[in-house]
Amino acid sequence: MISLKINGKGYEVDVPPDTPLLWVIREHLQLTGTKFGCGVGECGSCTVHINGQAEKSCLLPVREAQGKAITTIEGLPEDHPVKKAWLRDQVPQCGYCQPGQMMQAAALLRENPQPDEEKIIQTMDEILCRCGTYPRIKKALQTALRMNKEGGRPS
Numbered sequence: 001m002i003s004l005k006i007n008g009k010g011y012e013v014d015v016p017p018d019t020p021l022l023w024v025i026r027e028h029l030q031l032t033g034t035k036f037g038c039g040v041g042e043c044g045s046c047t048v049h050i051n052g053q054a055e056k057s058c059l060l061p062v063r064e065a066q067g068k069a070i071t072t073i074e075g076l077p078e079d080h081p082v083k084k085a086w087l088r089d090q091v092p093q094c095g096y097c098q099p100g101q102m103m104q105a106a107a108l109l110r111e112n113p114q115p116d117e118e119k120i121i122q123t124m125d126e127i128l129c130r131c132g133t134y135p136r137i138k139k140a141l142q143t144a145l146r147m148n149k150e151g152g153r154p155s
Contacts (some may be wrong), residue, residue: 002062006031007075022046023148025072033099034071037128044127047100048072054107054126073099082106082140083105089140093131100127105141112149113148 006029013028016074020039025031025048033055037045041059048057049071076083082105085091092098100121101124108115115123120141129137 002066004062004065006068006070007066007072008069013062017039018061020058021048021060021062021065021070022057025057025070031074035096035099036057037100042128043097044104045097045100047103047122047127049103049107053112054104054108057068067085073103073105075107076112080106082109085140085143085147089136089143091133091136091140093133097127097129097131101129101137104143107138108141109144109148116143 001012001014002017002024002082004013004024006025010103011029013024015024015028025034026036034048035045036058039058041056044056045055047054047056049069050060051068051116052071082102086102087099091101104124104127108120112119119140120138124134124137124141128143
């Protein structure tokens with residue numbers, strides 16, 4: 001049995017220790033907000049937070065997640081500036097990559113509350129958007145930055 005703490009809740013799963021965390025999250029725990037895209041860590045649609053850091057869950061064996069705080073898109077609070085900005089700025093087109101985009105953005109803001117444009121582009125380039133909504137993603141991240149500065153209120 002493998003013990004996990006996801007979104008503040010404890011889980012016990014009976015899976016081989018080399019099972020990718022993504023499959024445990026989606027198939028065993030039915031937390032389907034985290035998406036499967038490529039399975040090789042290239043697209044980032046499976047991004048979750050491990051101890052606050054953005055990680056691609058398709059590459060992480062579940063044994064390496066034991067004892068760590070895991071947050072999926074379901075665990076990102078509804079009033080988080082990133083979620084509010086994504087809605088306000090109508091970022092998604094197909095929406096498939098958006099959970100990964102939001103988790104990457106939230107980790108960036110946690111790590112660096114005032115990233116410059118170069119850092120935003122560099123960090124968000126790790127998540128592939130097949131619809132090409134990059135300008136909207138960048139705009140929403142800038143909106144989230146303003147919300148952070150203003151205590152969560154849109155400007």
